Amino acid sequence: MPRLKGRVTLASVASTAGVSVATVSKVLNGRSDVSPVTRARVQEILQKHGYVGRRPDRVQRDTIELFYQGVLNAYSVEVIQGVVEAGQAAGVDVVLTTHPPHPPTSSSGRAARWIRELISADRRAAIGITSQLADADLAALARARLPLVVIDPANIPQPDVASVGSTNFAGGMAATQYLLSLGHRRIGYVGGQPTSSCNQARLSGFRSAMESVGADVPPEFIWLRDFLYDDGVEGAASMLDCQDRPSAIFAGSDEVALGVLEAARARGLRVPEDLSVVGFDDTQAARLASPPLTTVKQPLREMGAVALRTALQLAAGEKVDSHHVELATTLIVRGSAAPNQYQSVAAS
Known part of the structure; x- marks a missing residue:
């Protein structure tokens, strides 16, 4: 031949x-x-x-768009891992963008272009992490019948927008109750943006626990900026420079807690002997911190997996049990919090 x-x-x-x-x-x-x-x-x-x-x-595999606004950090990496692993198990591909092609805006034109790009790429659904979508984005997604699931939404989720989060209020209360059980009464909170729904819930849990024992929360003991390291440094510095500083600080994220540790170190304060610190998330950073962080564990990978499965259900036209899912948080006790040695400590 x-x-x-x-x-x-x-x-x-x-x-x-x-x-x-x-x-x-x-x-x-x-x-x-x-x-x-x-x-x-x-x-x-x-x-x-x-x-x-x-x-x-x-056979061509289904593809899900996963977008994240902001800089990737330990928190987002855990959530992304959960989405990707669930996608592999379900036989679908996950495409990650660090932000929507057209950031959230009130411009219906930009929103429409973003949605057209997703449709032309044959995405089955979209998943956003800590994303704040404008009404124009939501309307464009609805018109295109492109399902959306938001993980830890930055704003209060609308009734018809599927979201996945954790029991932030209960987690905030548990963290504060633990510090109270150690004898702390002057406790500060350093958290995220005031408009962030998860931050509002954590702060509400903090306030509720403090009010339950009649503990006062001075205005200067609340610092709301973002869930970033520098915000932890700046917020804690403001509190620790007070004449009558807090004996403990509840940080709204592990990254913020690392900033609190740095602010304490810069002032010669020992953690947990001079200052107790509790974080939120239980990322790898919490386990690697010195001392290891006591923190509220969010099931971050499971949150990502639930979001992926929910997105696929919606894309298939199936009914979901709930448009808003909250997974349980758990307090993880490590080495960054200890019994209060002083009822009132002047700034060094």
């Missing part, structure tokens, strides 16, 4: 085998309406000349 020259095509294989291109295509696709003799001859030629075509069993 002469060897085919140049690139091997269906036409050249068909010509060599003395059959039509359609017959070769049938053989490649496993069709039964080809005689055994013809099938064997075509397969022999295909194998001899190393023809590589599209695999007949290869």
Whole structure:
């Protein structure tokens, strides 16, 4: 059998085998309406000349858009890992962008362009992490019938927008109650943006626990900026420089808590001997901190997995049990909090 020259095509294989291109295509696709003799001859030629075509069993996989606003950190990496692992288990691909192609805006034109890009890329659904979408974005997604699930939404989720979070109020209360049980009464809170729904819930849990024992919370003991390291440094510095500083600080995230540790170190304060610190999230950073952080554990990977499964259900037109899912938080006790040694401590 002469060897085919140049690139091997269906036409050249068909010509060599003395059959039509359609017959070769049938053989490649496993069709039964080809005689055994013809099938064997075509397969022999295909194998001899190393023809590589599209695999007949290869099916295009569904793709989910996962977008995140802001700088990637330990928190977002955990959530992303949960989404990706759930996607692998479900046989779907996950495409990550660090922010929507057109950031949230009141411009319906930009929102429409963003949605068109998602549709042209054949996305089945979109998942946002700590995202704040404008009404124009939500309206465009609804018109396109492109399901959206938001993880830890930055703003209060609308009734018809699916969201996944954790029991932030209960977590904030548990963290504060633990500090109270250690004898602390002057406790500060350093958290995220005032408009952030998860921050509002954590702060409400903090206030509720403080009020339950009649502990006063001076205005200067509340610092709301963002869930970032620098905000922890700045917020804690403001409190620790007070004449009558707090003996403990509840940080709204582990990253903020690391900033609190740095502010304490810069002032010669020991943690937990001079200042107790409790974080929120239980990321790898909490376990690697010095001392290791006592923190409120959010099931971050599970939150990502639930969001992925919910997005697929919505894309398939299935009914979900709830549009708003909150997974349980758990207090993890490590080494950054200790019994209060002083009822009132002047700034050093």
